[in-house]
Amino acid sequence: MKYDFLDTDVLARLGAIPLESRFPMVGNVAGRHRSPHRGSSVEFAEYRKYVPGDDTRRLDWKAYARSDRYYIKEFEADTNLRAYFVIDTSGSMDFTSGENPSKIDFAKKIAATLSYLIVNQGDSAGLSCCSEKLHLEIPPSRRAAQLQHIFETLKDIEPTGETGLVHALHQIAEKTQQRALVIILSDLFVETEKLADALQHLRFRKHDIAMFHLLDPQEVDFHFERPHRFVDLEDGSVVVAEPNLIVDEYHEALREFLETVETKCHNVHADYHLLQTNANYEKVVSDFITSRLTKKS
Secondary structure (H helix, E strand, O other): OOOOOOOHHHHHHHOOOOOOOOOOOOOOOOOOEEEEEEEEEEEEEEEEEOOOOOOHHHEOHHHHHHHOOOEEEEEEEEEOOEEEEEEEOOHHHHOOOOOOOOHHHHHHHHHHHHHHHHHHOOOEEEEEEEEOOOEEEEEEEOOOHHHHHHHHHHHOOOOOOOEOHHHHHHHHHHHOOOOOEEEEEEOOOOOHHHHHHHHHHHHHOOOEEEEEEEEOHHHHHOOOOOOEEEEOOOOOOEEEEOHHHHHHHHHHHHHHHHHHHHHHHHHOOOEEEEEEOOOOHHHHHHHHHHHHOOOOO
16 A cells, blocks of 8 residues: 555665664574674673683683683674654644645654654654654564554554644553664753653653654744744644744844753753654654764764
8 A cells, every 4th residue: 555654765775774772681592683682793892700600602712811810701692673653643744834744744754754754674663643643653573564553553643633642652651661763853842841851751761762853944034024823732722923023032032942852851861852844854854863883873
């Protein structure tokens, strides 16, 4: 079945680039991602003293010849990755200034493309769609049928109501016991302190956090030439204003908001990306994947 948010040419071009976690993962099968445990990959980690019961095949005889003591070579263990996509499906995500995709459509493209690449490389992907009254959840899986489940869910998303993002992040932090890559796609129209608490919760659980902060260009530029009636797409409230009279104050408030959000994300070592919906989504995904190859901790 063809989906509007998937481009097979883009998938083919990006398919050769691996998506990796910046932090060690704990999985249940062998994979390409670092684990906090020691194992038998080819990447050397450290030496430690031999203790009875250790595998003698891992003794370093050169170290013994130099020191007359037995040392074991330890290597990084490789494991699989769990990725959890969290998409804000509140009413404000349905906004578009007309020329560009809505924020929810842009989020779908990113989530669908990345989930395909993740499952295709043998890792697990899951999905959480959250508004105030609805929280759809697909637990991470690496089965081939998982992609169909994710794509069908994305296809049926209808943004409405107020956001349930903060609550959803706390839920994921509590329910996802093993470390995961949590990829958040939202306009982040939430209380920044509550958002910070949720991100701290995720990081306390040792999850790797990636934030795609999505805004329409009109929300950034605030370019209007006459009085407008502004309607809140989440709670329905209305404000009538003369944009020319408030544009400077608006830009200052937006600047403070963006700086605060970015700081809260950096405080928990989240991978933060501020995006406008007129961006080339293929470049967005490509830059995200390649940047993580050089950001490992």
